[in-house]
Amino acid sequence: MAALSHVDSQGKASMVDVTEKEVTQRQARAQGFIAMRPETLALISDGQMPKGDVLAVARIAGIQAAKQCSNLIPLCHPLMLSKVQVDFHIDHDRQRIVIDSLCKLAGQTGVxxxxxxxxxxxxxxxxxxxxxxxxxxxxxGIRVLEKQGGKTGHWQGKQDD
Structure with a gap:
């Protein structure tokens, strides 16, 4: 098994030193779902949710969250993101909203x-x-679908949904 990258030689939590890593173009795509009653999905689809355009607000929240990741996740590097995209697909057959994100940058660590x-x-x-x-x-179902860049190159998860 490979050594843990966020633990120092004494077993203490430690931020990974990326100083010597090459700057490369990197991107990652992630996905998740929120399942709900058909009536709720219809209210969202028709723009009739009492609190307004919930997809627009959720899109902005997702973009803002990606930009704040290093403040939320311990030992996460602060990154200069060049693109954050959040998209939604209403899946009436499965009574859910599919949430997709894409993050990009030129940097020394992944996104x-x-x-x-x-x-x-x-x-x-x-x-x-x-x-x-x-x-x-x-x-x-929140998971990474794909990542590109860095020394590991291109990785794609299995597409099961």
Whole structure:
């Protein structure tokens, strides 16, 4: 098993030193879902949710969250993101909203945590804005779909949903 990168020789938590790493173009895509009742999905689709355009607010929340990732996740490097994109797809068949994020930069470390944080906070924002109508919503399936750049190159997860 490989050594843990966030633990020093004494076993203490430590931020990884990326000083000597090469600057490369990096990006990561993440995805998650929020499942809800068909009536709630219809209110969102029709723009009739009592709190307004919940998808617009969740998109901004996800973008802001990616930019704040290093303040939220211990030992995460502060990154100069060049792009954060959050998109939604209403999946009526499965009674859920699919949340996709994309984060990009030119840097010395990856952006997987930023992409995951964008999806997570967008989902939490949707939950918050819709909970009065549907308190039984479920956030699920948050994962990295793909990453590019750095010494490991291109990685893509299995597409099961």
């Amino acid at each position: 997987e945590m930023e992409a995951l944080t964008a999806v997570s906070v967008a989902a939490l924002t949707l939950f918050d804005m819709c909970k009065a109508v549907d308190p039984d919503m479920r956030i699920d």
